Amino acid sequence: MVQHHQHEVIIVGAGGAGLMAALYASRGADTAVLSKLYPTRSHTGAAQGGVGAALGNLEPDKTDWHAFDTVKGADYLGDQDAIEFMCAEAVPIVYELEHMGLPFSRTPDGRIAQRRFGGHTNNETKQPVMRACYAADRTGHMILQTLYQQCIKNKVHFYDEFHVLDLLTRDGVANGVVAVELATGDLHVFHAKAVVFATGGHGRVWEVTSNAYAYTGDGVAITMRRGIPAEDMEFFQFHPTGIRRMGILITEGVRGEGGVLLNGKGERFMERYAPTVKDLASRDVVSRAMNLEIKAGNGIDGKRYLHLDMRPETVNKYAELDGRKNPDGQPYRVTGEQLLAKVPDIIDFARTYMNVDPIKEPMPVQPTAHYAMGGIPTNMHAEVVIDSKNTVMPGLYAAGEVACVSVHGANRLGTNSLLDILVFGKEAGLRAAEYAKGAQYKALDDDPTAFTREQLNRLLKSTGGEKVVTISEEMKIKMMDDVGVFRGEAGMRSAEQKMRELRERYKKVSVEDQGRKFNTDLLNAWELGCLLDVALVTSVCALARQESRGAHAREDFPKRDDANWMKHTLAWLEGDHVRLDYKSVAVTKYQPMVRVY
Numbered sequence: 001m002v003q004h005h006q007h008e009v010i011i012v013g014a015g016g017a018g019l020m021a022a023l024y025a026s027r028g029a030d031t032a033v034l035s036k037l038y039p040t041r042s043h044t045g046a047a048q049g050g051v052g053a054a055l056g057n058l059e060p061d062k063t064d065w066h067a068f069d070t071v072k073g074a075d076y077l078g079d080q081d082a083i084e085f086m087c088a089e090a091v092p093i094v095y096e097l098e099h100m101g102l103p104f105s106r107t108p109d110g111r112i113a114q115r116r117f118g119g120h121t122n123n124e125t126k127q128p129v130m131r132a133c134y135a136a137d138r139t140g141h142m143i144l145q146t147l148y149q150q151c152i153k154n155k156v157h158f159y160d161e162f163h164v165l166d167l168l169t170r171d172g173v174a175n176g177v178v179a180v181e182l183a184t185g186d187l188h189v190f191h192a193k194a195v196v197f198a199t200g201g202h203g204r205v206w207e208v209t210s211n212a213y214a215y216t217g218d219g220v221a222i223t224m225r226r227g228i229p230a231e232d233m234e235f236f237q238f239h240p241t242g243i244r245r246m247g248i249l250i251t252e253g254v255r256g257e258g259g260v261l262l263n264g265k266g267e268r269f270m271e272r273y274a275p276t277v278k279d280l281a282s283r284d285v286v287s288r289a290m291n292l293e294i295k296a297g298n299g300i301d302g303k304r305y306l307h308l309d310m311r312p313e314t315v316n317k318y319a320e321l322d323g324r325k326n327p328d329g330q331p332y333r334v335t336g337e338q339l340l341a342k343v344p345d346i347i348d349f350a351r352t353y354m355n356v357d358p359i360k361e362p363m364p365v366q367p368t369a370h371y372a373m374g375g376i377p378t379n380m381h382a383e384v385v386i387d388s389k390n391t392v393m394p395g396l397y398a399a400g401e402v403a404c405v406s407v408h409g410a411n412r413l414g415t416n417s418l419l420d421i422l423v424f425g426k427e428a429g430l431r432a433a434e435y436a437k438g439a440q441y442k443a444l445d446d447d448p449t450a451f452t453r454e455q456l457n458r459l460l461k462s463t464g465g466e467k468v469v470t471i472s473e474e475m476k477i478k479m480m481d482d483v484g485v486f487r488g489e490a491g492m493r494s495a496e497q498k499m500r501e502l503r504e505r506y507k508k509v510s511v512e513d514q515g516r517k518f519n520t521d522l523l524n525a526w527e528l529g530c531l532l533d534v535a536l537v538t539s540v541c542a543l544a545r546q547e548s549r550g551a552h553a554r555e556d557f558p559k560r561d562d563a564n565w566m567k568h569t570l571a572w573l574e575g576d577h578v579r580l581d582y583k584s585v586a587v588t589k590y591q592p593m594v595r596v597y
């Protein structure tokens with residue numbers, strides 16, 4: 001049975017971006033949120049370290065410095081108009097959340113506390129600056145809870161555990177989505193004037209990842225299947241400090257509080273790679289340095305991991321060597337109790353998952369797939385754009401990790417994603433409601449669920465005997481090995497080939513559960529199809545880009561090439577073919593320079 005609904009604005013995704021969009025859209029239009037997860041289980045809730053805003057609560061800071069650091073961190077691939085907008089909006093939006101009741105950690109005199117994070121600097125002294133606003137190491141959790149409460153108060157309609165499988169369009173205008181209700185297996189058609197995608201990232205493409213199981217690239221895959229390109233898919237960030245083998249994240253906030261990375265010889269190797277900011281260089285720089293150390297045999301006991309050391313004696317030793325001072329000019333010193341107050345969850349994770357007490361022992365870490373810089377192309381108003389001329393697709397919006405605005409360019413700075421979801425989530429909500437006010441409902445096609453049924457029936461009826469877990473494992477390992485921190489032509493070619501082969505085999509995947517209620521077997525198989533689409537496009541885009549920039553580090557093209565490659569990739573998935581085009585980067589006042597940390 002197919003059920004029909006109508007809402008002026010439909011938001012797909014109930015993470016930080018979706019909820020912020022819902023809050024603002026619901027002030028001007030009838031708004032509903034669809035989420036495959038219960039809203040407060042969204043990955044935003046896992047964000048630990050903080051949200052960036054140049055409040056200058058502890059030391060001098062400026063919005064302009066934040067913008068320049070972001071442009072530089074992005075390795076000059078970020079669109080500077082959008083970056084300047086985001087960094088300027090950061091300050092009022094953090095105060096807005098404070099006024100909604102978000103329990104930020106505080107300075108002794110009651111202002112919002114701030115900590116250091118990679119790549120965020122005082123542009124005059126070049127030293128790390130305290131710019132990350134945090135609620136202990138549960139910042140994302142607090143953002144999600146605060147926004148969810150506000151949405152409930154604003155009477156937003158929530159369709160929880162509704163998995164969206166298709167975007168509906170008419171004459172090039174978005175007019176709804178199709179979802180399956182997990183509890184019943186029923187299909188639902190949602191007719192809308194405006195649709196916002198806020199479905200998060202796709203880190204489950206890689207073997208070792210910090211990302212939630214739900215990070216399967218649904219939004220990018222669904223829109224690509226409807227002819228919308230994906231932007232900058234070759235840029236995927238590896239975070240330096242994942243728990244060894246598991247990939248669970250240890251926030252950069254640990255290094256912000258003074259933790260250091262050590263190799264098997266006990267050396268603080270970041271001094272060699274980034275002499276000024278050391279452990280607080282941007283993530284691409286630190287992840288590459290770690291891989292080089294491991295490759296040189298400098299891993300712990302020669303193995304493929306390193307140590308993150310936040311024992312108070314280590315922190316205090318290096319703080320003294322660095323001459324690090326508190327805002328009052330006193331030397332920086334920490335105790336175990338203070339660290340416990342600042343990063344309680346991290347200490348708990350280390351104890352639970354590694355049986356390591358980080359106050360007494362160093363933590364074993366390795367780089368972990370973390371963040372999708374690429375995604376659905378949008379302009380700075382969260383409107384989806386569909387070609388190299390930035391032509392807007394009416395009625396369609398995207399915000400958060402699924403979108404590519406692009407404020408993160410080739411590499412995102414820590415704390416800038418929580419900021420991105422707030423600023424562009426708000427923008428998406430405002431714009432979608434405004435558009436809906438002036439628009440009519442566009443008629444639906446005669447059989448709006450046809451494409452969804454076709455996809456599900458193929459999976460349910462296949463008797464090919466291929467298994468979801470086997471294909472998924474093969475994809476993850478190949479992508480980790482050949483489209484990971486370092487990339488070379490031969491590896492990427494074989495990855496592309498492998499993804500094509502896996503997409504063929506995927507047609508023979510069979511699903512054991514033939515039932516209707518909570519058929520997660522079926523939906524996992526459907527999600528694997530999204531991951532394979534995303535993995536294929538990622539490897540094709542990466543192979544095409546013959547330079548190294550930000551997170552895209554090629555062994556065969558080790559230098560950044562601004563003359564030929566300072567441009568965004570656009571990729572269309574047309575059956576098995578990936579068509580590429582490029583569009584220019586918006587430059588306002590920051591001309592590309594060599595990055596020095």
Ligand SMILES: Cc1cc2nc3c(=O)[nH]c(=O)nc-3n(C[C@H](O)[C@H](O)[C@H](O)COP(=O)(O)OP(=O)(O)OC[C@H]3O[C@@H](n4cnc5c(N)ncnc54)[C@H](O)[C@@H]3O)c2cc1C
Nearest residue numbers: 013014015017036037044049050164200400401415417418
């Ligand atoms: C462990 C971890 C720590 C992080 N720490 C920080 C940090 O300290 N600071 C920082 O700035 N960034 C951090 N990040 C990044 C940041 O948290 C995320 O990029 C951001 O929260 C993403 O928000 P979102 O709203 O785009 O997506 P999410 O919060 O993931 O929400 C996605 C939503 O989409 C829904 N959805 C997805 N697919 C479908 C579908 N097909 N149908 C229906 N619903 C769907 C999901 O149910 C979910 O509600 C961290 C990320 C991780 C993984």
